[in-house]
Amino acid sequence: MKSTFIVDLERASRTANIGIVLLCLASGVAGYLVSFYFHFLTVTFFLLVLLNAFWRHGQTSHALLANFGFLAQIRYLVESIGPEFRQYLFASDTEERPFNRVERAEVYRKAKGVDSSAAFGSLLDFDRREIKLRHSFYPVDKDQIEPFDVAVGESRNLETTYHIRRPIMISAMSYGALGENAVRALARGARLAGAVMNTGEGGTPKYHLMEGCDLIFQIGTAKFGVRTPEGHLDEDKLAAIAGQDEVKMIEIKLSQGAKPGKGGLLPKEKITPEIAELRGVPMDEDVISPAHHLECVDAESTVAFIGRVQRVGGLPTGIKFCLGRPDEFRALVQEMKRQDIVPDFITVDGAEGGTGAAPKSFMDDVGMPLFEALPLVHKALQESGLRDRLVLFASGKLINPGKQMTALSLGADAVYSARGFLLALGCIQALQCNRNTCPVGITTHQKKLQKGLDIEDKAQRVANYIEALHHDHVELLSAMGRSSSRWLSEENVYSPTRAPASPLSQEPS
Ligand SMILES: Cc1cc2nc3c(=O)[nH]c(=O)nc-3n(C[C@H](O)[C@H](O)[C@H](O)COP(=O)(O)O)c2cc1C
Structure with a gap:
């Protein structure tokens, strides 16, 4: 029928x-x-x-x-x-993904430097099983809050130990995924606000260096900028990049939340002659990075590779990954102890993280979300006795102060955001980062689209966003009764799905 x-x-x-x-x-x-x-x-x-x-x-x-x-x-x-x-x-104000209108509006307002307070009540569902921050009966006076200062490389007594002074950093986004104006606006904004920016895996930094901000140079699995013709590490090239004044740290990307177990992807539509030159790749085919560093095939070789980059670069050096199997991470930690080679930082990227381009199945179904992975990594490091020898960074949809404080409570020392900063640049979430057609000129190399992205204006927005987040960081710490995020722990968050927290520990006086 x-x-x-x-x-x-x-x-x-x-x-x-x-x-x-x-x-x-x-x-x-x-x-x-x-x-x-x-x-x-x-x-x-x-x-x-x-x-x-x-x-x-x-x-x-x-x-x-x-x-x-x-x-x-x-x-x-x-x-x-x-x-x-x-x-x-x-679409209602709270239903869009990855970021709903309420979340985006908060970033836009902070970036424009206008009041981002709201009226009448939260738009969130309080019956959802969300993690909330625990406040204290006894807030700390704001003038008692310690200045934010996280030292990276200190435990190795490095002369190049780097002090992070803002709780939020600009996460890895390559020149390639982003256009020139976007990179320059982010880098200039980072400099204005005293924050640090990750170059992403786009090869020799060029536009980042023009703006003079502090940089974390990222080595992706294809080693753009520091590769031999066979795809191995070229030590001379790495030493030359690490020797630039602006380059303060090095991040070895093992994997990324949006596509863990898969290398980076730059569609050929986005490859200009300049990008081909900076990366050392052809223009007429998609650039697909290998799924892992050729040097890293097991825990032993991975730790040895970290040690090699530390030695050649002479800078605080860390690794970035999205957690898949906790047992593999514990084995890696044991190997670090055995070889006595410890990265200066670890970046835990949640599966909810963003990307310029990735297969949908990897974005949707592979990897552990940040708030599950971060405590596991933190505790494994504590149990092994290595936690004090490195610092932990976290990323994965941490675009507002509340989520950032949650990450700091679950083990992170500082947080990264990528898409928060794209929103600060004016991203309207058109979801076209992989097509070279970004209507606001951020993830495109089309000059006519980049024209709308005024570097000076958007750099100020980036700086405003960083300052506003720092301000809210102090406000929330005060409300949580902590004088520094160093004293935050899992006890400072509440979640019906987690085991009840033990009584709050005291800050040492
Ligand atoms: C446009 C874009 C490009 C990215 N490029 C890189 C990259 O080159 N290397 C990397 O490790 N991660 C890259 N990422 C991932 C981010 O660095 C970050 O780990 C992830 O997006 C989580 O942060 P978010 O949720 O604040 O965006 C990229 C993300 C975006 C949105």
Whole structure:
């Protein structure tokens, strides 16, 4: 038995197909009898009739077009503009992903330097099983809060020990994924606000260096900028980059939350001659980085590689990964102890992290979310006795102060954000980072789209965002009764899904 829907669709399609033929004939008659200008319509409808005939009888790749012709084309059209319609007209303030309008609006307001307070009450569902921060009956006076200072490399007594002075850092995003104006605006904003920025795996930094901010140079699995022709580490190239004044730390990327177990991906649409040169790659094919460093095939070789980069670079050096198997991480930690080689920092990237381009199945289904992975990593390091020899960074949708404080409570010493900073630059979440068509000129190399991204104006927004987050960091610490984020622990968060916290420990006086 046919369903009513199918009968209606067939009838509507037949009507539409006959309708355009009739309209073509009618405008032809009108052009003959009333005015010549009707022939413009005649030509238009005639072309549509021809196209319709082709869709129905001349192609085989679209079943819907073959069966329903013109009507199916209308469906494709409506479907293609559906996301914009839903975003602007129908989606509620709290339902969009990855960031809903309320979350985005907070970043926009902080970046513009306008009041980001809200009225009437939270828009979140309080029956959701969310992690909340525990406040204290006895807030600490704000002038008693210690200045933020996390030293990286101190436990190795490095002369190059780096002091992070802002709780939030700009996470890895390569020049390649981002266009030139975006990189420069982020780098200039970081310099204005005294924050540090990660270069991402885009090879020799160029636009980052122009703005003079402190940098973490990232070595991705393809080792762009520091590779031998065979894809191994070129020590001379690394030493040259690490010798630049602005480069303060080195991050070895083992994996990333949005595509763990998979190398980076830069679609060929986004490869300009300059990017090809900085990375040392051809222009006419997608650049796919290997899934792992050629040097890192097990715990032993991975730890040895960390030691090698520490030695060659002479800078605080860490690793970044998304956690998959805790047993593998524990084995890595044991190997660090055995070789007595400990990274100066570890970045834990949650599976919810963003990317310029990745396979959907990896974005959706691979890797551990940050708030599960971070405490595991933190505790494994504590149990092994290595926790005091390194610092922990966290990333994964940490775009607002509350989530950042949660990460600091679950073990992180400082946090990274990538997409928070894209929003600060004016990202409207068009979800086109992989197509070179970013409408606000951030993740594109099209000059005409980048024109709208004014470096000076957006750098100030980046700086404002960092300052506002720092301000809120102090406010929240005060409310939580802590004088420094050093004294935060899992006891400072509340979650119905976690084991009840033990009584709050005291800060040493
Ligand atoms: C456009 C874009 C490009 C990225 N490029 C890199 C990269 O080169 N290397 C890397 O380790 N992570 C990269 N990431 C991931 C971020 O550094 C970060 O780990 C992740 O997005 C989580 O932070 P977020 O949730 O604040 O965006 C990129 C993310 C985005 C959105």
